[in-house]
Amino acid sequence: MTVLSVDERQQLAQSVRAACERLSPEDRVRSVAYDGRQQDRGFDAELWKVLCTQVGVTAIGLPEELGGAGYGASALAVVAHELGRSLAPVPFVASAVLATGLLLETDGADARLSALIEGERTAAAVLTDDGGLWRPENVAVSADGDALTGVARHVLHGAAADDLVVIASAGGELAVYAVDAGAPGVSIVEERVLDGTRPMATVTFTDAHATRLPTEAPVSELVSRTVDVAISVLSAEQVGACERVLEIATDYARTREQFNRPIGSFQAVKHKCADMLLDLEWARSASQAALEAVDDTDESAWRASMAKAVCSESLRNAAHANVQIHGGIGFTWEDSAHLYLRRARTDEVLFGKPAEHWDRLGAKADILCHAHP
The missing domain is CATH 1.10.540.10 (Acyl-CoA dehydrogenase/oxidase, N-terminal domain)
Structure with a gap:
């Protein structure tokens, strides 16, 4: 590579x-x-x-x-x-x-x-019934020959997709299918979402014709690997948003005056900015560890979960702090603070909530403890 x-x-x-x-x-x-x-x-x-x-x-x-x-x-x-x-x-x-x-x-x-x-x-990927944490038992679509049936919600960028890559249950095993989004039997309905920059859709298959794509490795394993990569890349996106939120907050704190002095001179605001910086660096380190793992090691699963949990919580905390630093204007439609808050809250649940990924990390720690008493 x-x-x-x-x-x-x-x-x-x-x-x-x-x-x-x-x-x-x-x-x-x-x-x-x-x-x-x-x-x-x-x-x-x-x-x-x-x-x-x-x-x-x-x-x-x-x-x-x-x-x-x-x-x-x-x-x-x-x-x-x-x-x-x-x-x-x-x-x-x-x-x-x-x-x-x-x-x-x-x-x-x-x-x-x-x-x-x-x-x-x-293209968009249809993996689970709710767009959350990948688990084989949560696959929403079943295959009968080359016909797919099922309903998947919260498909990321599903409404804009020309092609759908679908994980379906076929005769008791998982398989990968390619489907033209405009094919007969495929219905894609845009969902109301909190973050308009992260559109999602409900995709319904009713005996929709699909092409099965052969794989060498077990499908569950290849999906797990691919999702780990996606989570790791998403964590880098979250770091970028967190970095920009900190810039916006500190710029405002330097220029907004109250009682004839910049609000950044007040201790409470200083503490919030300092906490945002700590969250950013924590997230940056976790994201980098996950990216190195998916490229070079076999420890990608737990590192991806760590990055997802850490980066989601860091961006969420930073976005909330940014709104508070901006005060009343931060709650208005005209200010950018709410745009990053919407992104933070949406990214928090993509591919599994932080709590689910902390649980995966806990399970990994238990295995290691039992393996090396």
């Missing part, structure tokens, strides 16, 4: 940030996420096309033989970090990481991957 140099990481980050600043400033994010047409809401197609074709965000994690750059999750995390800072309404985690990662684990998906690389199509 090729590793990005420090200079390459900086150049990639600068390219993604420049694209987001130019094409997706805050007013554009608001427009796409909350004011767009129903079928387009939460998906900035213009920004996504530029990121795919000019920056190459969909290709950096793919093997070179498939037209990619051959980098791992750490490179994907560089992109995610910048997208998290700007709350960019694009299906990076849903399409470029999760759905693409699943397709990479199958045979015969080259044509689909090519379209995803070019940004011509987007």
Whole structure:
């Protein structure tokens, strides 16, 4: 696996940030996420096309033989970090990481991957019945031959997807299927969500025709690996959002005056900013540990859970503190504080709540304790 140099990481980050600043400033994010047409809401197609074709965000994690750059999750995390800072309404985690990662684990998906690389199509993954923590018993879709039946809720970026990568139960075993989102028997209904930059949908299959994609490894294992990568990349996105929240809070604390002095000079505000910085560094370390694990070690499961729990709680705490530092204006629609709070609360439950991941860590610790008394 090729590793990005420090200079390459900086150049990639600068390219993604420049694209987001130019094409997706805050007013554009608001427009796409909350004011767009129903079928387009939460998906900035213009920004996504530029990121795919000019920056190459969909290709950096793919093997070179498939037209990619051959980098791992750490490179994907560089992109995610910048997208998290700007709350960019694009299906990076849903399409470029999760759905693409699943397709990479199958045979015969080259044509689909090519379209995803070019940004011509987007994909969404249908894994569980509630979009939460991956467990094989929570699979919502069943297969009878090439026909799928079932209902999956909270499918991330499901309404904008052209292709669906579905994990279904087929004759008592799990299998991977590819489905055209516009095929007969497929119904996709956009859900009301807290965070418009994270659109979700309910996907219903009624004897929908699907193509089974053969796999070498057991499907449960390959899904677990892919979800660990997605969680690790999501944690980098959360770190980026947390970093930006701290910048917004400290800038406001320096410029907002009360009693003829900046509010940042008051001890209570200083403490909140200091706590936000500690949370940010804690999250950064946890995210980095998870990314290194999914690229280089076999400890990705517990490190991904650690990153998900730590980064979710850190971003949530920082977003709440930012609202409090802004005072009354922080509760208004006109201020950006609530946008990051919405993202924090939504990311908190994606792929499992922090408590569920702390439980996974606890179970891992119990196993280690019994193995090494």
